[in-house]
Amino acid sequence: MRSGIRQSDGWLRGVMVALAVLLPATAATGQETPAVVTVLTSFPASFYEPVREAFEQAHPDRRLRVVNTKTTAAITQLQDRAGEEVDVFWASAPDAFEVLKAAGLLAPVASRPTGAPATIGNQPIDDPDGSYLGFALSGYGLVWDQPYLDRHGLAAPRGWEDLRRPGYARHLGITAPSRSGTMHLMVETVLQLHGWERGWATWLEIAGNLATVTARSYGVVEGVAKGRFGIGLAIDFLGQGAGQGTEPGERVPDIGGLRFAYPADSVFLPASVAILRGAPNPAGAGVFVDFLLSPAGQALMLRPDIGRLPVRPDAYAAAPAGYPNPYARETGNDRFLFDRALSSRRYELVNLLFDELITFRLKTLNRVWQLIHEGESRLATLPDPVARDLLRDARAAATAVPVDAVQAIDPTFSAALRRSARGMPISARQGELEAEWRAFSKARLDTALSAAERALVILRVAAGEGGWP
Numbered sequence: 001m002r003s004g005i006r007q008s009d010g011w012l013r014g015v016m017v018a019l020a021v022l023l024p025a026t027a028a029t030g031q032e033t034p035a036v037v038t039v040l041t042s043f044p045a046s047f048y049e050p051v052r053e054a055f056e057q058a059h060p061d062r063r064l065r066v067v068n069t070k071t072t073a074a075i076t077q078l079q080d081r082a083g084e085e086v087d088v089f090w091a092s093a094p095d096a097f098e099v100l101k102a103a104g105l106l107a108p109v110a111s112r113p114t115g116a117p118a119t120i121g122n123q124p125i126d127d128p129d130g131s132y133l134g135f136a137l138s139g140y141g142l143v144w145d146q147p148y149l150d151r152h153g154l155a156a157p158r159g160w161e162d163l164r165r166p167g168y169a170r171h172l173g174i175t176a177p178s179r180s181g182t183m184h185l186m187v188e189t190v191l192q193l194h195g196w197e198r199g200w201a202t203w204l205e206i207a208g209n210l211a212t213v214t215a216r217s218y219g220v221v222e223g224v225a226k227g228r229f230g231i232g233l234a235i236d237f238l239g240q241g242a243g244q245g246t247e248p249g250e251r252v253p254d255i256g257g258l259r260f261a262y263p264a265d266s267v268f269l270p271a272s273v274a275i276l277r278g279a280p281n282p283a284g285a286g287v288f289v290d291f292l293l294s295p296a297g298q299a300l301m302l303r304p305d306i307g308r309l310p311v312r313p314d315a316y317a318a319a320p321a322g323y324p325n326p327y328a329r330e331t332g333n334d335r336f337l338f339d340r341a342l343s344s345r346r347y348e349l350v351n352l353l354f355d356e357l358i359t360f361r362l363k364t365l366n367r368v369w370q371l372i373h374e375g376e377s378r379l380a381t382l383p384d385p386v387a388r389d390l391l392r393d394a395r396a397a398a399t400a401v402p403v404d405a406v407q408a409i410d411p412t413f414s415a416a417l418r419r420s421a422r423g424m425p426i427s428a429r430q431g432e433l434e435a436e437w438r439a440f441s442k443a444r445l446d447t448a449l450s451a452a453e454r455a456l457v458i459l460r461v462a463a464g465e466g467g468w469p
Contacts, residue, residue, distance in 0.1 A: 034063040037284035040078065041090040042071040042181060047306055048090075054300055055291050062284055071096050071181030072351070076418075078105055078276070087285040089132075092235070092271040093181035095188065097132045098344030100274070106131040107277045109286075112293040114312045120268050120326055122337050125311060127272075134270025135292045136301055137309040137326050139236040140186045141262040143221055148230035157231060159263040160190055164205040166373035170366070172209045173220050173229040176359045178351040180217035182235045188343045188350060189267060196408050200357075201399035207358040208369025208398075224258055236260065236324065237307045267338060268326045270311065346408055348417040352430075353403060356437040364445050368398050371452035378459040387462075390455035397448035402440040 034056075041048055045068065052064040069077065071091050078089065078100055089100060100106050108130050116125050116134075125134040142157055149156060154171065157163055163172060177184035191199035211229040214220050220232035273292055275285040291297045298315040301308040302323070309326055310316065316325045343350075358365065375391045407413045416429035426434075 034061055035281060035284050036063050036065050037088065037281055037288050038065045038067065038086050039088040039090050039288065040067045040069070040074050040086045042069065042074055042092065043090065044068075047308075050303060050306060051292075051297070051300055054296065055288060058291060058296065059287060062287060064288065070179070071184075072178060075099055075347075079103055079418075085280060086276050087279040087281050088288055089274045089276060090272075091181060092138055093185055094127075094132075094134075094269055094272055094338075094340050095185065095343035095347055096181055097127065097272050097274055098340045099347050101127070101129070101131045102341075102344055105277055107275045107279065107282065109133055109275050109289065112290065114293050114298075115314055116311050117313075117327075120270075123267060123269055125270050127340075132272045132274035133289065133293065134272050134311050135297075136271040136311055137268045138182070138271050139262050139268045139309070139324075139326065140182065140189070141234065141236060141260055142231060143224055143234045143258050143260045144231045145224050145227065145258055147257075148224075148227060152230065154230065156259070156261070157263075158261070160193075160202060160206075163209060163231075164202065165209075166369075166377065168209040168231065169370060169373070170209065170211045171230045172206065173212050173214060173223045173232045174210060175214045175217045175220055176351075177354050178359075179215065183217060183233070184347070184351060185269060185343075186233055187354060189338060191350070192339060192342070196405040197401065200353075200401040203354070204357065204365070204399050204401075205369060207362065207365045208373075210358075210362060210366070213359045213362060221258070234260070236262070236309070268309075269338060271308070342409065345411045346414050349403065349408065349414045352417060352434060353401070353437065356434060357401065357441050360438075361441055361445060364449070365398075368394070368445055368448045368452060371449065371456055372398065375452055375455045375459060378456070378463070382459060382462055384458055384462055387455040387458040390451045390458070394448040394451035394455065397444045397451065400440075400444045402437045 039048075048066050048068075052066060055064050056062060067086065071093055074089065074091065075096055078086065089097070089106075091097070097106070109132065110130070111126050111133060118124065118126075120137060125137075127133070144156055146156070148171075152171065154167055157168070162168075175183050177187045187203060190202055193199070194202055212223065214223060217234075221234050223229050224232045273289055275282060275289065279285050293311070295312065295315070298310040298312040299318060300306060301310040302315065302319050309324065313327050316323070316327070319325065372391060372394050375387065375394075379388055379391060403413075416427050417433070418427065418430065
């Protein structure tokens, strides 16, 4: 009998332990468990942690769970998992939202009354189709170390075209668009401003002046701050010293001595927020969007450790002196409209092309453009028709791109291109295209190198110097 009682007691204790694990701990206190809102973001912890703290303080019945990854990786994750267990996507790059919208992964979201105009410099702040909302504005520009430029006798650049000048050789630093959504926007902006062929010619000549292509976006400002090179391309809040990167875990050193400027042809684009279709907690997602666009949420953007440009015009009344206000300055060419849909259709095409043509060819590009620029400089004072034609051929070969403008706007051409998750194979078609582009780039740069070397021999002999370059 006692044995049976002991067995019953043991069984009862087991049930009670199981119930204690399964039942919410808050049941004993009479409090409800905070509802979880899951946010997928490329913003660093130095940005999202203050927002999370303020959100949870304003909404104690909610808890913000942040999943942190790079923009390009977030797109792949959402495409592969179709937004599973994610409520909100929160990032800087509007074309990333267009990729997700085209894949049917974003739920409709209503605009909030922020007092913001419909556009900034002709750029829509909210998605006209109602799939995502702008919560802050971002400009892209140039960051430099003035003492470095003074030591090398260089003037500060004022626009993208300036970066092509021979004097900047080995003094520039960028990151790859495949590693940074903000760098992708800068590349795409130039392609749209100047057209496909001329835009790539601009980037390929700029590439000839690069000291490096950094592995992470914060490495650009870090490289300038540490004197590895003098000029970098950066998003404004990073270049102006907020001390944070644009991707997870990124942190830059003190850059208080650096200078930042928007190029003459700069544009402001919105950093945005969207609710995922099929979100587990759509109501909570809506509360988070409300908070971001509320006066309290917008005031957070002005914190020194965040340093963003609020989308609400009235927020700037509390900004410190000298704080940039995109609503109070000219925003470049108001006739230019950044085509988000076009950018999204060729998103992976641009990333993959940039890597094949620039990231993986940097040393060869340095040599080719050094010879072309030297030859063109000599040609200006010592005209020679044969050398002129050779240098013209070299420039044409060095700026050639294996995908034409028609293919670039054809969605079926880019359909096979995809950034695969780490360790996963790419499609056979993508492998074929990458191999074709690799061979094309090598052949064209070999042609450019040969033509430029021959032109320099002619010009050096004509100048009485002789010798092979």
